[in-house]
Amino acid sequence: MNIKEHSIEELQKLAEEIREKILLTVSHNGGHLSSTMGATDLIIAMHRVFDVTKDPFIFDVSHQAYAHKLLTDRWDSFDTLRTFGGISGYTKPKESQYDYYVAGHSSTSISLAVGAAKAIALKGEDRIPVAFIGDGSMSAGMVYEALNELGDRKYPVVIILNDNEMSIAKPIGAISKLLSQTMAGSFYQKFKQKVEKALDHLPEGATYMAKRFEESFKLITPGIMFEEMGIEYIGPVDGHNIEALIETFEVAKKLKKPVIVHAQTTKGKGYEIAEGTKEHWHGVGAFDLETGKASKKSSAKSATQIYSETLVEMADNDEKIVGVTAAMPSGTGLSAAMEKYPKRFWDVAIAEQHAVTSMGPLAKEGFKPFCTIYSTFLQRGYDQVIHDICLMDLGVAFAIDRAGIVGEDGETHQGTFDVSYLRAIPNMTLLAPYNESSMKAAMAFAKEYERPCAFRYPRGTFLAPDSSCEPYELGKSVMLQEGDELLFIGYGNGVGRALLTAEMMEEKAGILDLRFVKPLDTQMLSALSSKYKKWYVFSDSAAKGGVGSALLEFLSQENISDISLTTFEYDDAFITHGSTKLVEESLGLLPEQLAARINQDLRTDR
Ligand SMILES: Cc1ncc(C[n+]2csc(CCOP(=O)(O)OP(=O)(O)O)c2C)c(N)n1
Numbered sequence: 382m383n384i385k386e387h388s389i390e391e392l393q394k395l396a397e398e399i400r401e402k403i404l405l406t407v408s409h410n411g412g413h414l415s416s417t418m419g420a421t422d423l424i425i426a427m428h429r430v431f432d433v434t435k436d437p438f439i440f441d442v443s444h445q446a447y448a449h450k451l452l453t454d455r456w457d458s459f460d461t462l463r464t465f466g467g468i469s470g471y472t473k474p475k476e477s478q479y480d481y482y483v484a485g486h487s488s489t490s491i492s493l494a495v496g497a498a499k500a501i502a503l504k505g506e507d508r509i510p511v512a513f514i515g516d517g518s519m520s521a522g523m524v525y526e527a528l529n530e531l532g533d534r535k536y537p538v539v540i541i542l543n544d545n546e547m548s549i550a551k552p553i554g555a556i557s558k559l560l561s562q563t564m565a566g567s568f569y570q571k572f573k574q575k576v577e578k579a580l581d582h583l584p585e586g587a588t589y590m591a592k593r594f595e596e597s598f599k600l601i602t603p604g605i606m607f608e609e610m611g612i613e614y615i616g617p618v619d620g621h622n623i624e625a626l627i628e629t630f631e632v633a634k635k636l637k638k639p640v641i642v643h644a645q646t647t648k649g650k651g652y653e654i655a656e657g658t659k660e661h662w663h664g665v666g667a668f669d670l671e672t673g674k675a676s677k678k679s680s681a682k683s684a685t686q687i688y689s690e691t692l693v694e695m696a697d698n699d700e701k702i703v704g705v706t707a708a709m710p711s712g713t714g715l716s717a718a719m720e721k722y723p724k725r726f727w728d729v730a731i732a733e734q735h736a737v738t739s740m741g742p743l744a745k746e747g748f749k750p751f752c753t754i755y756s757t758f759l760q761r762g763y764d765q766v767i768h769d770i771c772l773m774d775l776g777v778a779f780a781i782d783r784a785g786i787v788g789e790d791g792e793t794h795q796g797t798f799d800v801s802y803l804r805a806i807p808n809m810t811l812l813a814p815y816n817e818s819s820m821k822a823a824m825a826f827a828k829e830y831e832r833p834c835a836f837r838y839p840r841g842t843f844l845a846p847d848s849s850c851e852p853y854e855l856g857k858s859v860m861l862q863e864g865d866e867l868l869f870i871g872y873g874n875g876v877g878r879a880l881l882t883a884e885m886m887e888e889k890a891g892i893l894d895l896r897f898v899k900p901l902d903t904q905m906l907s908a909l910s911s912k913y914k915k916w917y918v919f920s921d922s923a924a925k926g927g928v929g930s931a932l933l934e935f936l937s938q939e940n941i942s943d944i945s946l947t948t949f950e951y952d953d954a955f956i957t958h959g960s961t962k963l964v965e966e967s968l969g970l971l972p973e974q975l976a977a978r979i980n981q982d983l984r985t986d987r
């Protein structure tokens with residue numbers, strides 16, 4: 382859509398139309414509502430001033446970029462948002478030439494802008510990278526690694542800081558406090574302009590004094606930090622005043638230097654029910670537009686809820702239990718423990734690396750940390766798991782939520798890699814529960830275990846219903862059902878998939894709840910290898926380096942060569958978005974598909 386010739390009134394009308402379209406679509410499909418509603422005016426002004434056909438538009442996380450999608454080539458396909466086969470909820474160059482980069486994990490945009498600026502400079506082109514980042518995403522270390530270089534090398538980059546005074550939850554930390562010093566900021570802006578005018582007319586000696594005076598005022602503004610790092614700061618500006626935004630962006634563009642435009646917006650702008658600091662509206666399922674009520678409510682307890690309740694119970698009985706989340710208090714369920722024990726459970730903002738490392742000394746000092754992070758976001762803290770926890774052999778328990786396919790968030794968020802990336806680390810123990818009782822038992826094990834361990838569980842509910850459960854014992858698996866020739870080995874939610882598949886089999890399968898993928902129950906596996914010659918592995922994890930790999934390593938080490946092993950894990954490819962069921966169906970992983978496949982194999986064998 383070419384908006385270069387639009388009047389301000391036409392742009393304002395367009396903003397309304399875009400918000401209506403977003404509202405209607407998200408109320409049907411679910412999605413990131415409040416971020417994107419609040420960012421709409423900024424994105425319109427961005428498209429007006431910069432040239433999306435040549436300037437890299439780099440959205441941080443990119444959950445707020447729906448208006449960008451609508452302004453480029455996705456108005457007609459927008460109703461497929463986040464559905465299987467439809468458009469992604471995030472920017473994705475494979476989807477559109479106007480999406481410069483993939484995003485989904487936060488705080489990468491300024492690094493990307495610096496990289497783009499280097500390429501542009503090397504190519505001698507007249508283009509300018511524009512990074513669009515939210516206040517919540519300003520907490521992560523990557524931002525400051527990039528600003529550190531940018532402020533020194535001075536590439537022309539415009540950073541639009543969309544400050545809605547919210548992360549998903551309440552933003553945490555000193556940076557967030559600094560950004561919200563806006564009363565002083567607006568006063569300071571007027572004051573600064575006056576001082577600068579006066580300085581033009583003063584002799585040299587007086588300029589020094591006036592500069593000192595000005596700097597003492599800067600100490601109370603958000604600009605100080607950026608300006609001292611060598612990055613121009615403009616703001617705060619009203620992020621819903623399209624006319625003012627266009628003027629400001631024009632100024633920023635002409636500076637040909639690194640510049641931050643600090644814009645204040647209201648999260649949820651345009652949908653009153655969602656406006657302001659209402660965490661719920663960050664990411665929602667389908668809802669009724671009139672009332673704002675969710676269309677579907679699940680009654681079954683999610684794995685996260687079980688974790689959350691169990692953690693509080695454990696914390697009630699043991700004051701050594703502590704825990705951390707990196708900006709996902711409600712998503713991980715840590716919020717319940719944080720409310721009850723605010724001194725022992727912390728949200729450290731988007732800062733997975735810090736979350737992991739900071740739990741090390743707590744373990745060293747005799748506390749029991751539960752480091753509660755989604756599988757996908759723990760990737761950010763990988764070196765810290767190795768260097769700061771496992772090398773020290775400390776008793777930190779990693780509670781890995783959103784393990785497996787997460788559904789509509791798709792490629793950037795799938796929790797597929799944790800088994801592979803954690804299994805390689807010395808001193809690490811890996812276990813997984815498959816229903817409510819086993820989750821409690823796994824957590825009880827993790828609480829007592831004095832070395833690093835990680836347990837994983839899925840988004841939403843476990844596939845298996847609850848059942849009685851023996852306590853977890855290091856490296857011990859449990860046989861759930863004996864069979865004839867086939868052995869189904871389940872890990873975590875894979876046990877539920879194995880149980881469901883077994884119900885549809887023409888032959889009775891033995892079912893093993895593996896419990897630990899590291900260390901493996903070698904005794905049990907050796908014994909089972911004499912009776913069962915066909916092994917099928919069920920685990921919601923990447924096949925490369927996953928559970929099947931671990932079992933093949935075992936068979937090879939033991940020189941057991943008469944077993945055929947098939948693993949139902951994920952192939953070596955990024956997995957698309959859509960409802961979990963449709964995505965799993967596309968991968969052939971629904972129990973009925975697996976049963977049909979195994980039954981067919983058996984028939985062919987005979
Ligand atoms: C590395 C990483 N950790 C956590 C998240 C989860 N997450 C997505 S958006 C978000 C809040 C971002 O806040 P902000 O940048 O202010 O954007 P807003 O939603 O307020 O527009 C969080 C914590 C993520 N995407 N990436």
Ligand SMILES: CC(=O)[C@@H](O)[C@H](O)COP(=O)(O)O
Nearest residue numbers: 442444485664712783790840
């Ligand atoms: C944008 C982002 O990273 C989060 O908002 C994410 O979508 C949350 O996912 P859950 O809905 O699984 O908590």
Ligand SMILES: [Mg+2]
Nearest residue numbers: 515516517547
């Ligand atoms: Mg924000």
